[in-house]
Amino acid sequence: MQKIVTAGEMQAIDRFAIEDCGIPGLLLMENAGARIADIVWARFAGQGDCGASGQGGAARLGKVLVFAGKGNNGGDGFVVARHLFNRGVDVQVFLLGRRTQLKRDAQTNADSAFRIGVPIREVGAENLESCGHALRHCRVVIDAIFGTGLKSAAGGLYEKVIEKINSAGKYVVSIDMPSGIESDGGRIIGPHVAADLTVALGLMKRSHLLFPAAEAMGEVRVADIGLPARAVACRPIGVNLVEEADVRRCFDKRPADSHKGHYGHVLVIAGSRGKGGAAGLAAVAALRAGAGLVSLALPEGCCQALEFNPLEVMSIPLPETAAGAIDCSARDIILEHCRGKTAVVVGPGISTSRQTVQLLEEVLPRIECPLVVDADGLNGIALSKGLISRLPAHTVLTPHPKEMARICGKDTGEILRQRIETARDLATQYSLCVVLKGARTLTAAPDGTVFINPTGNPGMATAGSGDVLAGLAAGFAAQGLKPESACISAVYLHGLAGDLFAAANSQTTLIAGDLLRCLPESMKRILP
Numbered sequence: 001m002q003k004i005v006t007a008g009e010m011q012a013i014d015r016f017a018i019e020d021c022g023i024p025g026l027l028l029m030e031n032a033g034a035r036i037a038d039i040v041w042a043r044f045a046g047q048g049d050c051g052a053s054g055q056g057g058a059a060r061l062g063k064v065l066v067f068a069g070k071g072n073n074g075g076d077g078f079v080v081a082r083h084l085f086n087r088g089v090d091v092q093v094f095l096l097g098r099r100t101q102l103k104r105d106a107q108t109n110a111d112s113a114f115r116i117g118v119p120i121r122e123v124g125a126e127n128l129e130s131c132g133h134a135l136r137h138c139r140v141v142i143d144a145i146f147g148t149g150l151k152s153a154a155g156g157l158y159e160k161v162i163e164k165i166n167s168a169g170k171y172v173v174s175i176d177m178p179s180g181i182e183s184d185g186g187r188i189i190g191p192h193v194a195a196d197l198t199v200a201l202g203l204m205k206r207s208h209l210l211f212p213a214a215e216a217m218g219e220v221r222v223a224d225i226g227l228p229a230r231a232v233a234c235r236p237i238g239v240n241l242v243e244e245a246d247v248r249r250c251f252d253k254r255p256a257d258s259h260k261g262h263y264g265h266v267l268v269i270a271g272s273r274g275k276g277g278a279a280g281l282a283a284v285a286a287l288r289a290g291a292g293l294v295s296l297a298l299p300e301g302c303c304q305a306l307e308f309n310p311l312e313v314m315s316i317p318l319p320e321t322a323a324g325a326i327d328c329s330a331r332d333i334i335l336e337h338c339r340g341k342t343a344v345v346v347g348p349g350i351s352t353s354r355q356t357v358q359l360l361e362e363v364l365p366r367i368e369c370p371l372v373v374d375a376d377g378l379n380g381i382a383l384s385k386g387l388i389s390r391l392p393a394h395t396v397l398t399p400h401p402k403e404m405a406r407i408c409g410k411d412t413g414e415i416l417r418q419r420i421e422t423a424r425d426l427a428t429q430y431s432l433c434v435v436l437k438g439a440r441t442l443t444a445a446p447d448g449t450v451f452i453n454p455t456g457n458p459g460m461a462t463a464g465s466g467d468v469l470a471g472l473a474a475g476f477a478a479q480g481l482k483p484e485s486a487c488i489s490a491v492y493l494h495g496l497a498g499d500l501f502a503a504a505n506s507q508t509t510l511i512a513g514d515l516l517r518c519l520p521e522s523m524k525r526i527l528p
Contacts, residue, residue: 033079
């Protein structure tokens with residue numbers, strides 16, 4: 001897994017590398033700028049990441065403008081300019097300030113660039129318009145204005161320069177973070193550069209992945225700047241990016257002499273009048289996850305319709321209310337069928353009637369195997385005072401932001417602004433595993449570790465998508481995966497199935513049933 005850091009965590013890592021490991025900050029800056037120069041050269045000059053300099057490559061690359069701020073990000077920009085200049089590239093630096101205002105490593109690299117002949121123009125309000133001509137005639141813009149750590153909106157000269165960069169229509173490479181973007185929470189706080197490529201230095205930051213800020217990143221690449229592994233390992237970094245290898249490690253090859261009893265039995269408690277489809281989606285997803293057996297408990301009025309579709313699922317008719325929801329009198333039947341199961345899903349389509357909420361209060365605390373609560377099961381928890389504190393420790397909650405807001409008693413906007421913190425707080429407070437759905441779905445473990453999922457696309461914002469995810473998570477848990485691993489795997493493979501469909505068809509036409517149809521290919525790519 002890749003560690004994902006805040007600006008403060010990155011500063012602490014840099015400081016440890018410098019002070020405890022003896023690596024000069026000037027060397028880290030040199031490594032950063034050199035690597036970015038290699039990336040730009042490889043992309044436009046066609047020489048490979050470490051290609052040698054040459055006039056042919058420089059001509060292919062064309063004119064490059066570097067917009068440098070007065071801090072270390074600007075210092076990185078001067079290093080980029082120097083390396084490209086040494087390869088024969090027509091490069092010019094626009095410094096937003098004066099060279100006399102630069103300090104330490106940034107000043108050293110500005111002086112080095114100046115001494116070898118890199119053109120440096122100091123830009124202020126009085127000569128801002130001079131940037132326009134240069135922008136019209138360049139091919140690539142290097143954004144080295146702010147980097148990470150920005151806390152307030154860019155204004156004044158910086159806002160005007162950002163506007164000029166965005167309106168020029170050139171290929172923009174941002175160093176570490178598009179200027180104007182706050183690096184920790186994925187928020188848009190004001191005017192910002194819209195990058196085509198963002199090169200993260202050392203480690204990715206949260207806003208490289210979290211929306212809406214992630215929309216401004218373009219492609220994101222990570223540059224190795226020579227940080228010692230010890231500098232990263234000694235920091236308690238609690239946010240990670242899930243990678244394919246992480247999911248693959250969760251699964252073992254199936255023994256040739258295994259049978260269905262080896263792969264668990266999932267009980268899905270779902271459905272109400274008009275919402276039987278949600279129950280069917282969750283049940284089939286549990287089967288697709290590889291569970292050996294799946295039983296579906298649902299109101300008797302829905303049972304006939306789902307008795308033969310899907311054929312592979314066993315059905316359990318439950319007493320129902322006049323409105324077609326599961327009646328509270330179904331408690332003992334449900335608890336009896338929970339015995340011997342290896343995972344339970346509760347919630348898809350069950351409604352939020354008073355009787356159903358009462359049923360949840362009486363059943364959920366008594367479930368002894370891994371429990372996945374989704375959809376109306378989550379709404380029921382929000383409606384029942386104190387139920388969340390009585391949930392078993394092996395429970396998984398899978399809310400979307402509105403459901404999360406109801407559970408936490410917060411505004412949905414607040415949930416979206418603090419997705420990592422909200423998911424982590426709920427998971428640690430109640431010792432649960434929390435899957436906060438959305439663009440870059442998060443999984444928060446009871447110990448506070450948070451995992452960011454990279455797969456999925458906007459086409460998955462469709463009815464039933466969450467029911468499929470809940471079934472997948474339960475199916476994996478039923479086979480013995482710990483709730484945390486089951487969630488990470490389910491979210492990744494669920495998103496990958498959506499990506500496979502979108503690549504072959506379109507995002508717009510995707511429906512939940514397509515996720516079920518693409519799951520075999522999704523899992524074939526990952527599972528042993």
